Amino acid sequence: MPSDYRFSSRDAVVCRGVGKTWAPDTPRAHLALTGIDLDIRPGEFVVLLGPSGCGKSTLLYLIAGLEDATEGVINFFGDPVEGPSSDRSLIFQESSLYPWLTVWENVAFGLSIRGASREERRAAALEALREVGLVSAMDKRPDELSGGMRQRVAVARALAMRPKVLLMDEPFAALDVQTRQKMQDFLQDVWRESGASVLFVTHHIDEAVALSDRVVVFTSRPGRIKTIVENPLPRPRDPFSPEAEALRRQLTALLRDEVDRAFAEQEGMGD
């Protein structure tokens, strides 16, 4: 990794006027996201916060290149995103390990598509599993692991590709509070070492305050950026500091209006 990697002057991800209509030109056409302008710096940790259905996962799919934007452009280190790339790893909202593969085979799965040999794949998996503290689980199957361990394997699988941008869609949502806090600490260590940018979706305001450099707050459907809040809290962070409490309060107020609006709209959908 070049030494200036983390401080590259070029933005990692640039969204200009990005929007997505699902099923365009059909009666089911549905505008999920519109007018998104967002710049992510190399090495930056950006949290996406917004009501259910506002298009957070949709935006991650677009940046991952798994879906095409129907409005605007997305650039990745200066080049337009035109499809998936191992430089942009997505960790899905639902854990998605292959139950019939061992842990290390899951971690190395993307490398087999790149044509790496079995020895190369096993070595890369070992390295990534070391970063998430799960070397001992290397030869187990996913159903032998706890939920938290499975999510660490999913993180290892994303890291094994050495991505420049890690896209994480509520990766810890299914975990209990204590495990989630452990995972947050662990993710911060991994993030600092990797130098990658992280885009992290969550519904948990405490998670946003603990992890972010900036928090992007979305409006309800169609998702637009309502506001971007800087998080200047020094790391390591004290979740009980008055400054953390003030930020939590600010984000809660920003989100409350949009969640109310989203609920009102979803209630009306059946009419």
Ligand SMILES: Nc1ncnc2c1ncn2[C@@H]1O[C@H](COP(=O)(O)OP(=O)(O)OP(=O)(O)O)[C@@H](O)[C@H]1O
């Ligand atoms: N594959 C799809 N086809 C059609 N519509 C979709 C598809 N995926 C998402 N949508 C719609 O787009 C909108 C945004 O969905 P998305 O999953 O991005 O929301 P989200 O902000 O991630 O919500 P949540 O917080 O519940 O995960 C929703 O109204 C959803 O119904």
Ligand SMILES: [Mg+2]
């Ligand atoms: Mg989602």
